[in-house]
Amino acid sequence: MLTRLRQTYLGVFREYPFLFPFAVVTFAGQAAFALVNIYALPVYLVQGLHLSGLTLGAASATFLCVETLLKFPMGRWSDRAGRNGFVVLGPLLICLNPTFFAALPTRLWFLVFPLRVVDGAGAAALWPPLFAAVGDLVPDRSRGAAMSVLNTVYVAAIGGAIVCGALVAHLTGSDRAPFLLASGCLVVTAAVARASLPRLPGARVSAAAVDPVSDAESTVASDVPHAAAGARLLVLMLAVSIFMSAGVLILSNFLILYLKMDMRLSAGGISALLAALGVAVLALGLPLGHLADRWGTSHAVRLSVTVAALAMWVLPSCRTMASFVPVALILIVGHIMGTPAWLAVVSQLAPAARRGGAMGLVATGEGVGAVVGPLLGGFLWDKAHHWVFYGSACLLTLAAALALAALPKSRPVGPDVRTKRP
Helix, strand or coil, X not given: XXXXXXXXXXXXXXXXXXXXXXXXXXXXXXXXXXXXXXHHHHHHHHHHCCCCHHHHHHHHHHHHHHHHHHHHHHHHHHHHHCCHHHHHHHHHHHCCHHHHHHHCCHHHHHHHHHHHHHHHXXXXXXXXXXXXXXXXXXXXXXXXXXXXXXXXXXXXXXXXXXXXXXXXXXXXXXXXXXXXXXXXXXXHHHHHXXXXXXXXXXXXXXXXXXXXXXXXXXXXXXHCCCHHHHHHHHHHHHHHHHHHHHHHHCCCCCHHHHHHHCCCCCHHHHHHHHHHHHHHHHXXXXXXXXXXXXXXXXXXXXXXXXXXXXXXXXXXXXXXXHHHHHHHHHXXXXXXXXXXXXHHHHXXXXXHHXXXXXXXXXXXXXXXXXXXXXXXXXXXXXXXXXXXXXXXXXXHHHHHHHHHHHCCCXXXXXXXXXXXXX
């Protein structure tokens, strides 16, 4: 039993030790963005300045729109110039922005918008090259588990950042203090990336990326014999990305406000809830990543998006924490299984020399959804708070329908396949 647990949780790090600094960079970077996007900025604009939900949505959409426009160019450029420079310079570019938010006079709140433009450029420089680098280093047969490491850390960073933001705001008595914490996280992101990430040139096909043993989930392009079919598949994949992203990010600015204003949770109650859900993410992330590899990543995506859509339809009717928490947990389980599987499928679409561009292109589709989501969420929030959940449920249902129809079939990796260094 102990051996099985070690293999499940530590085996992937033993096999690919470079994943540890990748996890640190992902955690610190996403913690910074979560502190600003999900906690500090919504509280500052809506509760502090009493601006509308649509204004908050517009500020978030500005950030996401710039990130969307730059994701493909940044990913494609990293194919040629190398991944590391982007992962280091992206956080450095924006590390002072949260400090500027904290020092911004109330009468100059509109300067949030140009700062959000710069934030979007920094995020675009960080994420597509970072995830493409994992695709460069990890073979197909283990890519779902490797992406699960990053996704688990990514999701845990969101919950951890919100808890830390609430704690810092409580201890300091200032809702602007979490902005300073976000600046520190961005500095850590750049420092760890500079010191610890493998030096991986762009367009490099490393030995780890070629896996003759694992033919179980070879490049999805092999399932697309003709260019027309490939173009159709790409369009459908982009549509899935848009609906999935919009379905999640329609809630991002309003979840904490919903828990505070509608569920009547205190800062301590929110922290306890997020900590409990975070423990579930950490416990289940890697096992579900291994399970996605065994089932086949396309199958895992179909199942997880369907489960998430069904859970989201139920969530608005949960008026007590006793009912809210189990449904939220089901939703999170679907997310932490589906997202790394989705990233693995995307990374298999293009040859290694174009992987950064492919990740950036599909990330652009996600960005389109991320721009639409907060704006739609702000509109629905102003109508009725619980409508944001139904909006999310509609979008995730569309994503599930497209995933069922569009994703190529993938053969599962049997349990007898053992991970070994190529």
